[in-house]
Amino acid sequence: KQEVTQIPAALSVPEGENLVLNCSFTDSAIYNLQWFRQDPGKGLTSLLLIQSSQREQTSGRLNASLDKSSGRSTLYIAASQPGDSATYLCAVLMDSSYKLIFGSGTRLLVRP
Amino acid sequence: DGGITQSPKYLFRKEGQNVTLSCEQNLNHDAMYWYRQDPGQGLRLIYYSQIVNDFQKGDIAEGYSVSREKKESFPLTVTSAQKNPTAFYLCASRGDIAGANSYNEQFFGPGTRLTVL
Numbered sequence: 001k002q003e004v005t006q007i008p009a010a011l012s013v014p015e016g017e018n019l020v021l022n023c024s025f026t027d028s029a030i031y032n033l034q035w036f037r038q039d040p041g042k043g044l045t046s047l048l049l050i051q052s053s054q055r056e057q058t059s060g061r062l063n064a065s066l067d068k069s070s071g072r073s074t075l076y077i078a079a080s081q082p083g084d085s086a087t088y089l090c091a092v093l094m095d096s097s098y099k100l101i102f103g104s105g106t107r108l109l110v111r112p
Numbered sequence: 113d114g115g116i117t118q119s120p121k122y123l124f125r126k127e128g129q130n131v132t133l134s135c136e137q138n139l140n141h142d143a144m145y146w147y148r149q150d151p152g153q154g155l156r157l158i159y160y161s162q163i164v165n166d167f168q169k170g171d172i173a174e175g176y177s178v179s180r181e182k183k184e185s186f187p188l189t190v191t192s193a194q195k196n197p198t199a200f201y202l203c204a205s206r207g208d209i210a211g212a213n214s215y216n217e218q219f220f221g222p223g224t225r226l227t228v229l
Contacts, residue, residue, distance in 0.1 A: 032216050044220040098143050098162055104154040
């Protein structure tokens with residue numbers, strides 16, 4: 001059974017810092033991995049999607065990497081801003097189904 | 113604008129009452145999903161549908177029912193059999209898994225917060 005883990009559960013950093021969020025999964029037979037952002041009381045916003053054949057994806061200040069063989073993905077946020085404060089979730093889409101398996105998220109606070 | 117809409121934003125249910133949450137998408141996606149989110153917990157899959165007139169139970173389907181009569185719509189009914197329905201409900205959709213890269217991406221609606229009185 002696929003399990004997705006996100007570490008740390010919470011993170012507080014001063015504005016301007018570069019930071020890394022971690023996501024690990026136990027079964028490497030994934031179709032893709034997706035990173036989401038969730039603001040309090042809101043739905044999920046898709047940030048980046050990495051296909052299983054890809055190593056990384058970039059969007060603005062965000063860079064996500066994928067190492068399928070070791071079951072790990074990282075989300076790198078450059079020059080963090082208070083507006084980046086939110087919960088970040090990763091999810092893997094299994095080869096064998098249409099279902100996304102979610103981690104429990106990392107709650108990020110960027111202090112002004 | 114293409115996207116997923118959910119209504120209502122807030123919903124209050126009395127004990128023993130069935131309520132229906134609406135989810136509509138205009139992305140021409142085949143697959144639609146319902147998730148439940150509780151404070152401090154991750155998302156849990158309730159039901160999903162890969163095609164019109166077909167749907168499957170997720171991990172926590174007891175006390176819920178769905179229908180998929182149209183491609184654009186996937187309503188969720190929370191029945192009186194669901195003993196602890198207070199939660200945040202999220203609807204999502206995705207296109208053909210074997211299609212172009214963009215169709216592999218899953219999109220979410222804004223959510224409905226259900227509270228039992």
